[in-house]
Amino acid sequence: MGDQPWIKSYPEGVRYDRELVQMPLWQILDDAVAQWPDRPAIDCMGRKLTYRELANQVERAAVGFREIGVKPGVHVGLYLPNTPHYVVSFFAILKAGGTVVNYSPLDAEKSLIHKIEDSETDIMVTLDAKSLYPMMAPLLRRTRLRTLVVAASGMPCEVAWGDDGHVRFESLLAKDGPRVEPPAIANLEEAVAVLQYTGGTSGLPKGAMLTHANVSAACSQYWETHAGAGILHESEERILAALPLFHIYALTVTMLMAIRLGAEMVLMPRFEAETALREIASKKITAFLGVPTMYSAILNHPxxxxxxLSSIRFCGSGGAPLPLEVKQRFERLVACPICEGWGMTETSPTGTFSPVSIRHRPGSCGLPMPGVRIEFRDVNDPSKRVALGERGEICVAGPNVMKGYWKGGVASERTSDGLFRTGDVGYMDDDGFVYIVDRTKDMILCGGFNVYPRTIEEAIYEHPAVAEVSVIGIHDEYRGQAPKAFISLKPGTPGLTLEELKGFLEGRLGKHEMVQAMDIRADLPKTLVGKLSKKELYQEEAAKAAPGGATR
Known part of the structure; x- marks a missing residue:
C-alpha cells in the first residue's frame, strides 16, 4: 500500500480493485427498464414518466433522429434546460449512433458559434422558449448547423416552421417504425459518447472527448462508493435534479446514476432556492446533489x-470546494452529512469520494475512487513526485479519464508517464485523504511565498456577515502580488470595512496571506452552473491596471 495509502482507509463494503462495469451508455437505461418498468423515472413540473414510458419515447425518438441523418460520426447538440426532452434526446441520439454535444442555455452567442463550429455540430435540439430559440435560430444561417429540432416548451415564442431547417421534436416521437438497432461498438474506450466543453478561466473552451467506457466507468465508481456502501438504495431514491444536466457532474451523477439506481428524478428547469425548498418538502426528496453556491443560497433563504427537509438522507457537493462553514451549517439544518468529492470534466467527473462511515476530515475531498490513481507532482517539474503531506499538482489516471481533447491532443496535459495533469494543487495525508489547495493558475506569489486563495476564502467565510467570497491576486509594487477579496454580504447585515476584515482575520491567516484590498458586491460572478467564477474579476483588475484604466 506504499503507493496507495488510501486503500487502508476504504470503508467496509467498498473495494478499490472492484471490477468497474463498462457498457454503452444506453444500456444503463435498458437495464433499468428491465428491472423497474413501472417505477416513476421523471417528474417534471407535475408530469411524470415511468421507466417504460421513458424507454418508449427514447425508442421512437431514435427512429426519428435516424431519419433526419443521425448516425455514427454525426454530432448532435443539446441546447436544453432540465426537461424530459434532454433525457429522451440524450439516449435516443446515442442509440441512433450519434455523439452528444452539450450546450448551456446561458452560453453567449460567441461561445455558441465557437462550439458549433469546433465540435462540428450538424443538428441541434432546443425548445421554442423565448430564452432559447431566438438565440439558436439565427445560427442556422451563420454556422455549419443545418437542422434545428424544436420541442414545445409550454411558453412558446414564434418559430419559423416554414424553414426547411426546422423539425418538430414531437414529430420524432410520432415515429412508429421498426426500432433502431444501436451501433455495435467494437471498443468502448475509443467510442466517444459525449463532447463536453470545459469552461476554463481563459481562452476558448475545449471539448473533452468522453467515451462510453469513461462515463460508464464513472457511474460504476459512484455505484461502488455509494450504493455499494449502502448510502444510496435501488428503487428507493427520489433525487432532486437541480444541477443542469448539460454539466458533466449532473449528467453522470444525477441523471445516469439515478437511472442506474431506478430512482425518480425530480427535474428543476432552473435552480431557485425557494423552489428547491418547496420540492424537497412536498415531494419528500431523499437525495440532493449541488454545488456550494446552491447550499449557500438555501441556507441564506429567509x-x-x-x-x-427531514426526508433528505444523502447530500453531495462537487464542482468546487465546499467552504467548511457552509458545510457545517447545512449539516446542522438537515441532520445529514454532505459527501464531498473532487473531479473534473476531463475525469467524467469522478475522482475522489468522502466515506460517510468515517469521521470527516475538515478540508478534505476524500479518498481516490476505485480504479483511480492519484499522484502529486512538483508544480514546476511534473516528472518529480512529491512526498505525502507536501503540496503538488494533482495528476490522475483511471478508466474515467477522458480520451483527449477534441482536435487538441493531450501531449501538454500529460506527464511523461501518461497521467493527466489537472492543474489543481493539493496534497495527500498518510491515510490517503486528498486536500485541494487551489488551482495552479490561481496561486498568488506574495514576496516569494506561495499563497493559496482558498485558504484565505475559508477564513473569510467564518465572518458572520459574509455570504460569498472570491479571492484573487492583484498587482502589488512591493510584493509582486497581493490578495484581494470580493465579498457579498448576507441580507440584513451591516457593512464591512477592510480594516474590520483584517482585524477579524488576524490569527486566522499568516501575515503573507493577509487581504490587502476588498470590494463589497451585491453579487459575485458565477459560471453557467452556479460556481463562483474568478475570470471576470481577473479581467476587471487587468483592465484597471492597463494604461488609462480606472482605479479603485
Whole structure:
C-alpha cells in the first residue's frame, strides 16, 4: 500500500480493485427498464414518466433522429434546460449512433458559434422558449448547423416552421417504425459518447472527448462508493435534479446514476432556492446533489426554517470546494452529512469520494475512487513526485479519464508517464485523504511565498456577515502580488470595512496571506452552473491596471 495509502482507509463494503462495469451508455437505461418498468423515472413540473414510458419515447425518438441523418460520426447538440426532452434526446441520439454535444442555455452567442463550429455540430435540439430559440435560430444561417429540432416548451415564442431547417421534436416521437438497432461498438474506450466543453478561466473552451467506457466507468465508481456502501438504495431514491444536466457532474451523477439506481428524478428547469425548498418538502426528496453556491443560497433563504427537509438522507457537493462553514451549517439544518468529492470534466467527473462511515476530515475531498490513481507532482517539474503531506499538482489516471481533447491532443496535459495533469494543487495525508489547495493558475506569489486563495476564502467565510467570497491576486509594487477579496454580504447585515476584515482575520491567516484590498458586491460572478467564477474579476483588475484604466 506504499503507493496507495488510501486503500487502508476504504470503508467496509467498498473495494478499490472492484471490477468497474463498462457498457454503452444506453444500456444503463435498458437495464433499468428491465428491472423497474413501472417505477416513476421523471417528474417534471407535475408530469411524470415511468421507466417504460421513458424507454418508449427514447425508442421512437431514435427512429426519428435516424431519419433526419443521425448516425455514427454525426454530432448532435443539446441546447436544453432540465426537461424530459434532454433525457429522451440524450439516449435516443446515442442509440441512433450519434455523439452528444452539450450546450448551456446561458452560453453567449460567441461561445455558441465557437462550439458549433469546433465540435462540428450538424443538428441541434432546443425548445421554442423565448430564452432559447431566438438565440439558436439565427445560427442556422451563420454556422455549419443545418437542422434545428424544436420541442414545445409550454411558453412558446414564434418559430419559423416554414424553414426547411426546422423539425418538430414531437414529430420524432410520432415515429412508429421498426426500432433502431444501436451501433455495435467494437471498443468502448475509443467510442466517444459525449463532447463536453470545459469552461476554463481563459481562452476558448475545449471539448473533452468522453467515451462510453469513461462515463460508464464513472457511474460504476459512484455505484461502488455509494450504493455499494449502502448510502444510496435501488428503487428507493427520489433525487432532486437541480444541477443542469448539460454539466458533466449532473449528467453522470444525477441523471445516469439515478437511472442506474431506478430512482425518480425530480427535474428543476432552473435552480431557485425557494423552489428547491418547496420540492424537497412536498415531494419528500431523499437525495440532493449541488454545488456550494446552491447550499449557500438555501441556507441564506429567509424562509428556510418554514420547510420540512427531514426526508433528505444523502447530500453531495462537487464542482468546487465546499467552504467548511457552509458545510457545517447545512449539516446542522438537515441532520445529514454532505459527501464531498473532487473531479473534473476531463475525469467524467469522478475522482475522489468522502466515506460517510468515517469521521470527516475538515478540508478534505476524500479518498481516490476505485480504479483511480492519484499522484502529486512538483508544480514546476511534473516528472518529480512529491512526498505525502507536501503540496503538488494533482495528476490522475483511471478508466474515467477522458480520451483527449477534441482536435487538441493531450501531449501538454500529460506527464511523461501518461497521467493527466489537472492543474489543481493539493496534497495527500498518510491515510490517503486528498486536500485541494487551489488551482495552479490561481496561486498568488506574495514576496516569494506561495499563497493559496482558498485558504484565505475559508477564513473569510467564518465572518458572520459574509455570504460569498472570491479571492484573487492583484498587482502589488512591493510584493509582486497581493490578495484581494470580493465579498457579498448576507441580507440584513451591516457593512464591512477592510480594516474590520483584517482585524477579524488576524490569527486566522499568516501575515503573507493577509487581504490587502476588498470590494463589497451585491453579487459575485458565477459560471453557467452556479460556481463562483474568478475570470471576470481577473479581467476587471487587468483592465484597471492597463494604461488609462480606472482605479479603485
Amino acid at each position: 424562509k428556510v426554517a418554514d420547510y420540512d
